[in-house]
Amino acid sequence: MIIHLIAAARPNFMKIAPLYHALNQAEWARPVIVHTGQHYDINMSDAFFKDLGLPDPHIHLGIGSGSHAEQTGNVMIAYEKILLKEKPRLVVVVGDVNSTMACTIAASKVVYTDLPEGSRRPVVAHLEAGLRSNDRTMPEEINRLVTDALADILWTPSPDATENLLKEGVPRQKIENVGNIMIDSLEMMRxxxxxxxxxxxxxxxxxxxxxxxxxxxxxxxxxxxxxxxxxxxxxxxxxxxxxxxxxxxxxxxxxxxxxxxxxxxxxxxxxxxxxxxxxxxxxxxxxxxxxxxxxxxxxxxxxxxxxxxxxxxxxxxxxxxxxxxxxxxxxxxxxxxxxxxxAGAAKSYHVPERWDGCTAQRIVKAIRIAMPSN
The missing domain is CATH 3.40.50.2000 (Glycogen Phosphorylase B;)
Structure with missing residues (x-):
């Protein structure tokens, strides 16, 4: 099964790394890193692949900087061509940058005309779904809302994110609280x-x-x-x-x-x-x-x-x-x-559930259950 992992900005790289490594160990999965190029400075992108033990991106769209509309449109145009050529079965988008929304839209609309009816469109999974600031002046909030509305699978990092989606009318069967994959990266690199x-x-x-x-x-x-x-x-x-x-x-x-x-x-x-x-x-x-x-x-x-x-x-x-x-x-x-x-007056706290470094393994299991015949 070809699985595209979309990366665009520094946090995306950290989130795809543990999932890439976990999928790479599964015989049934072929993870493919798609770097949109939204952040292209060496200290903001390429260096992170080396730190996290990732190979060079398998696909590089080379989009670069621009306005929100320019980035979104250019990513959609470039990624649609890749989709039609590669025909991935699953597209995993992460976070809330312009590339997250753009790749979600492109993958949700693309038609594989040479495949059976049941495989005409790839499944889109959003990792870190359900986060909300409730502030639509933030471009990231628009990206989150659009991505979660279109994605087929919604992997949330915490119970509050799950509740946000349920309040928005998302069917519960599309949602799974898999935990915080940022913690996987941190522990992997500790x-x-x-x-x-x-x-x-x-x-x-x-x-x-x-x-x-x-x-x-x-x-x-x-x-x-x-x-x-x-x-x-x-x-x-x-x-x-x-x-x-x-x-x-x-x-x-x-x-x-x-x-x-x-x-x-x-x-x-x-x-x-x-x-x-x-x-x-x-x-x-x-x-x-x-x-x-x-x-x-x-x-x-x-x-x-x-x-x-x-x-x-x-x-x-x-x-x-x-x-x-x-x-x-x-x-x-x-x-x-x-x-x-x-003065030493620290705020009391506790670590949320499933922030335990095992999120990638839960996602791999979830993919296998959702698509057992692929």
Whole structure:
């Protein structure tokens, strides 16, 4: 059975890795990595394949950057051609980037005219289904809604995601809570992560620094908002060292708005280029807290028991707030919460069910049950 695993951005790569390895061990499965090229910087894509033990992508669409419509349309056009040539039986899309939605639409509409009626369209499975921020100003939320509406199989990472789908009227038989595959990747790479010297290479001490990741348009595209964030981060760095691997989008805006020099001259602020998964996670493992607007790191910090301060008004991963270490923050609330963390007042938490490193195995079993004759 040909199974396409769609990868476009860094979190996608981490999610397909354990599933690729698990499927590669099954005699009945032939996993094929399809890299859309949505993120093409070496530190944001190719390096992750090496870290995660993946082969070079079997198929590379080479789409690159562009507006949301350009990326979505170009991926659909390019992937439809691949579908008609390869005829995969199953297409697995992950996460919530433009490529996730685009490949779902293309696979849902394609017709294999030379196959029997029952095999005219490939089955689409969405890994990490059911996440909702309930904020349609976020492009990712539109991608999630469209993908989940069209996908045939919905693999959720947590019970709250399952409930979201049921409330939207999705039949229960299409849904399975398989757990959080990001934890599979983390555990698969734990030895390499702990053996990396990323934090010590930067002159940092364990549990004596904060880690920053910021890239969302709402935080970095406005000169006034980004300037206020920079002032806030510089103030926090006066309390404890901060390390900031700067996303390309964020760096571009810092330069354009004349804000980069201020960060570079802050005594306890360490700016770096984007890092590969192993080195970045070494920083996560050894930090005292994370300031972020990203999605996946909210889950990883909950699993690791590390305070996570998310600079967003909402999250598509509310279980990390309700049960985990995550807190949604504003400009006004960030410093007081960091002061409490530095004083040792950590938020109580517990790890959600099925965040256990066994998600890939559950998915392989689910595929075999769903398609026993293929």
């Amino acid at each position: 030895q390499k992560i702990t053996g990396s010297g990323a934090f010590s290479d930067l002159g940092l001490s364990p549990n004596r620094y904060g880690l920053i990741t910021l890239h969302r348009p709402a935080n970095v595209d406005s000169p006034d908002i980004l300037a206020a964030l920079c002032r806030l981060l510089i103030a926090v760095s006066e309390r404890t060292p901060l390390v900031f691997p700067v996303h390309p989008r964020t760096r571009k805006n810092l330069v354009a708005f004349g804000l980069l020099d201020g960060l570079q001259h802050a005594e306890k602020m360490v700016l770096t280029e984007p890092m590969n998964y192993v080195r970045f996670m070494n920083l996560v493992f050894n930090c005292q807290f994370v300031i972020t607007d990203s999605g996946g790191i909210q889950e990883e910090t909950t699993y690791l028991g590390i305070p996570c301060l998310t600079m967003r008004p909402n999250t598509e991963r509310p279980i990390t707030v309700d049960q985990g270490t995550n807190q949604l923050c504003t400009m006004e609330s960030l410093e007081p919460r960091i002061d409490r963390i530095l």
